[in-house]
Amino acid sequence: MKPPVCDLCHNDFSSEMCHAGTGGGMVQFADYRPLGQGCAGHPHGYEWFCDEHLASARALASLSYSDARAALTRQYAPLADYPPLASSDPALWITEVGPNPAKIFALIRQAMGLSPNVARNLLTGLPFKVIQAWPQQFRVWQEALIQAGAQVEVRYPSSKSAWAEQADADND
Known part of the structure; x- marks a missing residue:
């Protein structure tokens, strides 16, 4: 599975998710397909979103991932270019x-x-x-x-x- 990094803005909220179970969540889009048994990786159509973008992403869950991602990009553009997270301790x-x-x-x-x-x-x-x-x-x-x-x-x-x-x- 991918770590808790917002698919839209690339905000890494893994520290909050690890320590408190908050900071964002996953959205399952219409074209989600689970990985086969015994497969490793991250399934298509199942993405992390930070708290700022989670509600909007959930509202588009009935769309395919690519259509929802395009709509979210239009809604929130321009997006900040966040740096990688150096420290994960609160x-x-x-x-x-x-x-x-x-x-x-x-x-x-x-x-x-x-x-x-x-x-x-x-x-x-x-x-x-x-x-x-x-x-x-x-x-x-x-x-x-x-x-x-x-x-x-x-x-x-x-x-x-x-x-x-x-x-x-x-x-x-």
Whole structure:
């Protein structure tokens, strides 16, 4: 089977699919034919789509794959040229500090190994990434930050988010 990469925009959402079972889904088109028993590969007419394009693709599932793909391309053109995904681990982000900034300050210094000045600067420039790792590795920090009143998010990397992060870095 193909990995979870959107057939239309080529956004690789395999990290989110692997860790959370979300990020997109597969669509079976009218010309789908399963592979024969004992065959390996990916069947024609059964494609991955990211959350952004999944509903539109499902609405065209009664068409052949090529007709549906042409209609989707017309609907969404021009499409971004997303780079391949370099890292597949999700990241823990702080989106709001909450009522206890001193506790959050201490936690991010400990979690990230930061100097006081760097930690202080992060707290004034929300949101920011605390750690990128396997979710079980940052669960302790996630729970501690939530208990201290911070609002946190687990963000899953995708080709689309990597592209946006690179654009942000280029603008800095």
